[in-house]
Amino acid sequence: MHPMLSIAVKAARRAGNIINQASKNLDLLTVSKKSHSDFVSEVDGAAEEAIIKVLQAAYPDHAILAEESGHRGDHNNSEYQWIIDPLDGTTNFLHGFPKYSVSIALKYKGVLTHAVIYDPNNNELFTASRGSGAFLNDRRLRVSKRIKLEDCLIGTGLPFRDLTHIDAYFAMLKDIVPRIAGIRRPGSAALDLAYVAAGRYDGFWEIGLAPWDMAAGCLLITEAGGLVGDLEGNETQLESGQIIAGNPKIFGQLLQVIAPHLTPELIEVQRSAKSI
Numbered sequence: 001m002h003p004m005l006s007i008a009v010k011a012a013r014r015a016g017n018i019i020n021q022a023s024k025n026l027d028l029l030t031v032s033k034k035s036h037s038d039f040v041s042e043v044d045g046a047a048e049e050a051i052i053k054v055l056q057a058a059y060p061d062h063a064i065l066a067e068e069s070g071h072r073g074d075h076n077n078s079e080y081q082w083i084i085d086p087l088d089g090t091t092n093f094l095h096g097f098p099k100y101s102v103s104i105a106l107k108y109k110g111v112l113t114h115a116v117i118y119d120p121n122n123n124e125l126f127t128a129s130r131g132s133g134a135f136l137n138d139r140r141l142r143v144s145k146r147i148k149l150e151d152c153l154i155g156t157g158l159p160f161r162d163l164t165h166i167d168a169y170f171a172m173l174k175d176i177v178p179r180i181a182g183i184r185r186p187g188s189a190a191l192d193l194a195y196v197a198a199g200r201y202d203g204f205w206e207i208g209l210a211p212w213d214m215a216a217g218c219l220l221i222t223e224a225g226g227l228v229g230d231l232e233g234n235e236t237q238l239e240s241g242q243i244i245a246g247n248p249k250i251f252g253q254l255l256q257v258i259a260p261h262l263t264p265e266l267i268e269v270q271r272s273a274k275s276i
């Protein structure tokens, strides 16, 4: 394992331990709301600090973008940037619904290079390094082999914070559901993307995500032989928050159903993210 990936794994496991400990006493947690239905607890912050402590001890010069504390370090001059979601699926965590994860990715010169997604509940560690494949614990991962949309299990997430695009999203959902075998919406986007890499889902799409929800999952999927793109089929821009992913046969079929429901506003979100 590349030394930078092992540091990321160490950080993810530390965060996972904090999350597991806290999950035994959910009633004791202080929970606040960032906005309507957007919850945060002290566990999010504690897990994030633990991750950052491990990363900064090893790589004090690297820049960091983390959900709860934002930017740290010199983003203009560092070639390395860590992108961190310390607890993806906070709502699930707070309800004892066992679908949440820790997500850590490293960009080198703007390119996703290492990725970890850790499910502390099931002790499932998903890792990838560019050019070296994707793994679940010690097992090499491949995306699924299904070729017909009608046989596929597709993951998604509902818009929850910004409801501006909810009609367009429901139009996508309405069109896709009769064409597939099943739909799932567990609520941890990072873990969903890891499941595409593992072949548990054949495809996934969502709008309104944040860069830290998507970064690690994108590398896991491409390293497992899958495709990721934006909702027009172009290269994913993490800042756009819009993603379609799947095995190489299903990616295009999913895109054909989803893309016609893009509104000018959703297209604008994608295209303006490209110019960042």
Ligand code: 2AM
Residues within 6 Å of the ligand: 037, 038, 039, 085, 087, 088, 089, 090, 091, 157, 158, 160, 187, 188, 189, 190, 209, 213
């Ligand atoms: P979070 O738990 O790290 O905030 C996509 O659905 C992402 O949106 C999730 O991975 C989750 O990341 C975030 N999210 C926050 N609040 C949510 C909510 N009430 N419902 C769904 N997703 C939520």
Ligand code: CA
Residues within 6 Å of the ligand: 039, 040, 067, 090
């Ligand atoms: Ca959050």
Ligand code: CA
Residues within 6 Å of the ligand: 085, 087, 088, 089, 212, 213
């Ligand atoms: Ca998240």
Ligand code: CA
Residues within 6 Å of the ligand: 044, 067, 085, 086, 087, 088, 089, 090
């Ligand atoms: Ca989070």
